[in-house]
Amino acid sequence: MMVGGTLIGIEAGARLIMHLEKQFVVDTVVTYSYIGLLASIFLIMFLDLMSKNKKNDVNQEPHQKKGMKILDKIQNLKLPPMIYFPKANVTRSFLLWFI
Numbered sequence: 001m002m003v004g005g006t007l008i009g010i011e012a013g014a015r016l017i018m019h020l021e022k023q024f025v026v027d028t029v030v031t032y033s034y035i036g037l038l039a040s041i042f043l044i045m046f047l048d049l050m051s052k053n054k055k056n057d058v059n060q061e062p063h064q065k066k067g068m069k070i071l072d073k074i075q076n077l078k079l080p081p082m083i084y085f086p087k088a089n090v091t092r093s094f095l096l097w098f099i
Contacts, residue, residue, distance in 0.1 A: 017030075075092060077093055078093065079093040080093070081093070
């Protein structure tokens with residue numbers, strides 16, 4: 001299902017770009033679309049930060065939050081190969097290094 005949606009999106013995007021190339025406005029449209037995308041990401045992150053500052057989670061430790069509990073469980077999985085970080089005194093699975 002995701003593959004079908006991805007293929008449809010790729011085809012629609014390619015056709016849109018070809019249509020914009022015929023009208024010689026592809027550079028302008030892509031530039032302003034990218035600026036809009038970055039601005040919307042900034043706005044979402046800024047509003048999220050402001051809402052968290054208003055809530056003032058001072059009483060709750062970061063590792064006690066629900067998402068952090070799940071992350072701790074994933075990080076503590078003992079999947080070989082394991083790697084030891086001597087400065088942090090932590091052993092983690094090499095396969096889960098990105099988490």
